[in-house]
Amino acid sequence: MSLLETLFGGTVIVVILHWLLGRLGLANYWRGVISGAVPTIAYAFYAVINGDGLDVIAIHVAIFLATATVLSLLASDKSNTGKRMHWVPKALVVFFGLLAVIDGTFVSISTQGVPPWVASMIMPRAKDHPVYSGFSGVTEHNDxxxxxxxxxxxxxxxxxxxxxxxxxxxxxxxxxxxxxxxxxxxxxxxxxxxxxxxxxxxxxxxxxxxxxxxxxxxxxxxxxxxxxxxxxxxxxxxxxxxxxxxxxxxxxxxxxxxxxxxx
Missing domain, CATH: 2.60.40.1930 (Macroglobulin (MG2) domain)
Structure with a gap:
């Protein structure tokens, strides 16, 4: 699986687990712990087998745990007030969600390059020849x-x-x-x-x-x-x-x- 599939697939699993545990009546604290721990541990086993680098592992762990924490905080705030959530927390959730998507996309592009179908739309030569846009490292400019x-x-x-x-x-x-x-x-x-x-x-x-x-x-x-x-x-x-x-x-x-x- 690609980085985007494991990253955003795991995030979706966190959200679904948190919602399901809430429907089962589990305490909000344990909803956050379980929904964050299960995808993180599952990905840890996958990363060991697949040989993922530490940078890739770190971004998965950070996104999974951050998602579970935010969901628990929002659920706790809603249960305490009993009212609809203010638009400011919603805006913050959307902002950090977009930030996670952008960061994950950048990591994916740096390691694997732009997907061929995207490259064919934004790079003229990619329509006829394969173009590899992964990070090429540092090149010296000297004698x-x-x-x-x-x-x-x-x-x-x-x-x-x-x-x-x-x-x-x-x-x-x-x-x-x-x-x-x-x-x-x-x-x-x-x-x-x-x-x-x-x-x-x-x-x-x-x-x-x-x-x-x-x-x-x-x-x-x-x-x-x-x-x-x-x-x-x-x-x-x-x-x-x-x-x-x-x-x-x-x-x-x-x-x-x-x-x-x-x-």
């Missing part, structure tokens, strides 16, 4: 960064001169999960369309900004010009895959932005 750009341009020029044909299969269907094995296949041909054998092919997976990296994956040749391998990716969201190919004394590198979805 070293400029040198890296020049080296990258030179690498692209060298690759065009070699004329190698590289086809990667499996990068568009990556699934997250420590128990999920993603099969990847690379097909390599030379300028004359002939399969290239005995190449050393390495894949490096990392988060944008190098905030999280996985051990390098070396693909093995199973037939002329075709190399296979499998990898497990722990988290969903935007990843970068760096492909390194060494053959015939030459070397090329490519980077691909990929989106990993839940299994």
């Amino acid at each position: 070293q960064a400029a040198k890296a750009v020049n080296e990258h341009l030179k690498m692209l020029s060298d690759e065009q001169q070699l004329g190698w044909e590289v086809e990667m299969i499996g990068l568009n269907t990556l699934k997250a999960g420590s128990a999920t094995s993603n099969k990847l296949t690379m097909r390599l041909h030379d300028r004359q369309k002939q399969p290239m054998q005995n190449a050393v092919v390495t894949l490096n997976f990392f988060r944008p900004g190098y905030v999280q990296t996985l051990p390098p994956l070396q693909l093995q040749q199973n037939k002329p010009g075709e190399y296979d391998g499998s990898i497990s990716i722990p988290d969903t969201g935007s990843w970068v895959v760096k492909l390194v190919i060494e053959a015939d004394g030459k070397r090329i590198e490519r980077e691909h932005d990929v989106s990993v979805t839940a299994s």
